[in-house]
Amino acid sequence: MDYDLRIVGGTVIDGSGGPRRRGDVGIRGGRIVALGDAPGTAKQTIEAEGRVVAPGFVDIHTHYDAQIFWDRMLTISPWHGVTTVVMGNCGFGVAPTRRAHRDLILRTLEKVEGMSLEALQAGLGAEWPFETFPEYLDAIETAGTAINAAALVGHTPVRMYVMGEESTERPATEGEIGQMRQIVREALGAGALGFATSKSTTHVGYEGRPVPSRLAELDEIRALAAPLAEFEHGVMQATVGRGLFFDEFATLARETGCPVSWTALLAGMMGPGSHRGLLGRSAQIVKEGIPVYPQVACRPLNFEFNLREPFIFESMSLFQPVSAADFDGKCRIYGDAEFRAKLREKAGPGSEGNFGRRWADTMIAWCPSDRSLEERPLLEVARERGIDPIDLLCDLSLTDRLETRFRMAVVNTDEDEVEELLTHPDTVLGLSDAGAHASQLCDACFSTHLLSRWVREREALTLERAVHMLTARPAKIFGIRDRGLLAEGRPADVVVFDPATVGAGPLQRVSDLPGGADRLVSEAFGIDAVIVNGAVLRRNGADVLTPGDPLPGRLLRRGHAD
Numbered sequence: 001m002d003y004d005l006r007i008v009g010g011t012v013i014d015g016s017g018g019p020r021r022r023g024d025v026g027i028r029g030g031r032i033v034a035l036g037d038a039p040g041t042a043k044q045t046i047e048a049e050g051r052v053v054a055p056g057f058v059d060i061h062t063h064y065d066a067q068i069f070w071d072r073m074l075t076i077s078p079w080h081g082v083t084t085v086v087m088g089n090c091g092f093g094v095a096p097t098r099r100a101h102r103d104l105i106l107r108t109l110e111k112v113e114g115m116s117l118e119a120l121q122a123g124l125g126a127e128w129p130f131e132t133f134p135e136y137l138d139a140i141e142t143a144g145t146a147i148n149a150a151a152l153v154g155h156t157p158v159r160m161y162v163m164g165e166e167s168t169e170r171p172a173t174e175g176e177i178g179q180m181r182q183i184v185r186e187a188l189g190a191g192a193l194g195f196a197t198s199k200s201t202t203h204v205g206y207e208g209r210p211v212p213s214r215l216a217e218l219d220e221i222r223a224l225a226a227p228l229a230e231f232e233h234g235v236m237q238a239t240v241g242r243g244l245f246f247d248e249f250a251t252l253a254r255e256t257g258c259p260v261s262w263t264a265l266l267a268g269m270m271g272p273g274s275h276r277g278l279l280g281r282s283a284q285i286v287k288e289g290i291p292v293y294p295q296v297a298c299r300p301l302n303f304e305f306n307l308r309e310p311f312i313f314e315s316m317s318l319f320q321p322v323s324a325a326d327f328d329g330k331c332r333i334y335g336d337a338e339f340r341a342k343l344r345e346k347a348g349p350g351s352e353g354n355f356g357r358r359w360a361d362t363m364i365a366w367c368p369s370d371r372s373l374e375e376r377p378l379l380e381v382a383r384e385r386g387i388d389p390i391d392l393l394c395d396l397s398l399t400d401r402l403e404t405r406f407r408m409a410v411v412n413t414d415e416d417e418v419e420e421l422l423t424h425p426d427t428v429l430g431l432s433d434a435g436a437h438a439s440q441l442c443d444a445c446f447s448t449h450l451l452s453r454w455v456r457e458r459e460a461l462t463l464e465r466a467v468h469m470l471t472a473r474p475a476k477i478f479g480i481r482d483r484g485l486l487a488e489g490r491p492a493d494v495v496v497f498d499p500a501t502v503g504a505g506p507l508q509r510v511s512d513l514p515g516g517a518d519r520l521v522s523e524a525f526g527i528d529a530v531i532v533n534g535a536v537l538r539r540n541g542a543d544v545l546t547p548g549d550p551l552p553g554r555l556l557r558r559g560h561a562d
Contacts (some may be wrong), residue, residue: 006038066120092154099131369399
């Protein structure tokens with residue numbers, strides 16, 4: 001046989017942004033050996049008439065750091081054509097972690113990334129196969145994955161490894177910074193893709209404490225990023241916060257010689273049109289030759305939340321006692337008239353700030369005590385009952401032991417503004433958050449949503465531009481050197497899809513996490529085949545390989561497969 005696999009008769013869009021062309025793809029030994037013409041015989045042939053043949057999609061912003069150990073398939077990313085993911089974003093992760101700090105790091109992930117603590121504990125088990133970051137990479141490689149994975153070393157676990165609980169309380173000493181810098185250097189040497197951190201006020205950890213990276217002064221961040229300059233690979237990913245924005249990003253990019261990709265530039269963050277000034281500042285930095293790129297998203301940021309874990313409110317000082325309280329304490333707070341009055345004043349309907357206008361589109365998503373209220377607007381139900389919406393929010397929650405779910409559209413809801421972000425030359429598509437906030441949102445389907453909503457329906461992007469945004473551009477910015485393009489000699493990560501039907505299905509709630517915890521998922525439509533390193537992983541919407549099979553994904557140390 002000339003090939004292990006031939007894909008014939010399709011429209012090839014190679015990821016470069018160049019024009020489509022009709023052609024075949026020949027794959028042998030996990031690599032593309034023929035592109036355009038692929039004469040000869042093959043062990044397996046995929047007929048791609050009327051289909052697009054593109055590089056596998058690259059998701060640069062995931063949080064699969066723990067899930068990768070209990071879900072080697074990394075669902076749901078490959079359902080939607082993703083063949084490469086980057087973990088460790090926002091400075092979070094599970095390595096390095098001392099045995100004594102395991103509970104603290106999992107409780108941090110529970111709060112800041114909306115992960116089920118029970119699922120984390122059950123999924124990782126009592127004995128973790130790693131402590132240091134190099135051991136973490138080795139454990140991933142030994143276990144194997146369905147798709148390719150790269151990992152950033154995160155500021156929060158590094159800080160906790162050195163400082164313990166004090167990492168959430170104070171600045172680091174010079175000696176502690178030196179220890180942390182050495183850990184980052186060791187991680188990069190072992191193959192970490194880069195370094196990630198966060199100063200975002202929304203990142204609140206266990207007991208309502210700020211996550212460790214938020215306590216870092218700029219000199220600490222500069223010191224920990226400095227080892228990037230010592231290697232031929234590297235990227236810095238950062239989440240914006242006080243003292244860490246454009247000027248600091250530019251400084252870090254200059255000092256390290258590496259790109260900085262920050263999260264996130266979304267429509268409506270500070271009111272209508274607020275993104276334009278940020279785009280202008282970003283464009284000026286890039287024009288000066290400084291590689292600082294904001295991540296943008298193609299979907300509205302919708303959160304399903306309950307008052308047991310009120311993630312979207314936890315950056316408010318009003319909610320610090322809530323974050324620190326146990327279940328009974330939370331109930332007492334929500335029943336308190338003074339608390340409700342303050343919440344109404346600071347974040348209720350019509351209040352100043354972003355929350356004031358978000359209630360208009362807030363829905364009651366799940367209400368066990370009265371199922372007739374589900375998928376009805378909170379404000380409408382409050383009017384019918386003649387009570388204040390904040391009182392309704394709290395009353396329904398208390399009736400259902402804080403399990404009532406509400407869905408709030410937070411930002412990125414104005415599609416005209418989102419289009420300006422997506423079509424700007426200096427942004428990069430990211431922020432899927434795959435693996436995080438599993439019971440609150442699901443944007444791991446961003447790739448199929450981009451192809452359906454922004455290419456087919458709104459015609460805001462050409463197919464060539466959209467595929468480039470999903471493949472070569474994120475791979476280049478993050479230094480993933482052997483993915484994102486269809487070319488002879490490159491690893492054969494390929495997705496075959498129908499441009500007329502590709503899309504993401506409605507969100508569904510399933511209970512398939514360890515310990516029976518639930519999450520939101522979205523089915524993919526129009527994805528004919530997902531191929532990873534030459535192996536067919538999925539065909540016609542179903543897995544071909546199972547978790548018990550040898551899996552084709554590779555650990556991308558230093559941005560490529562060894």
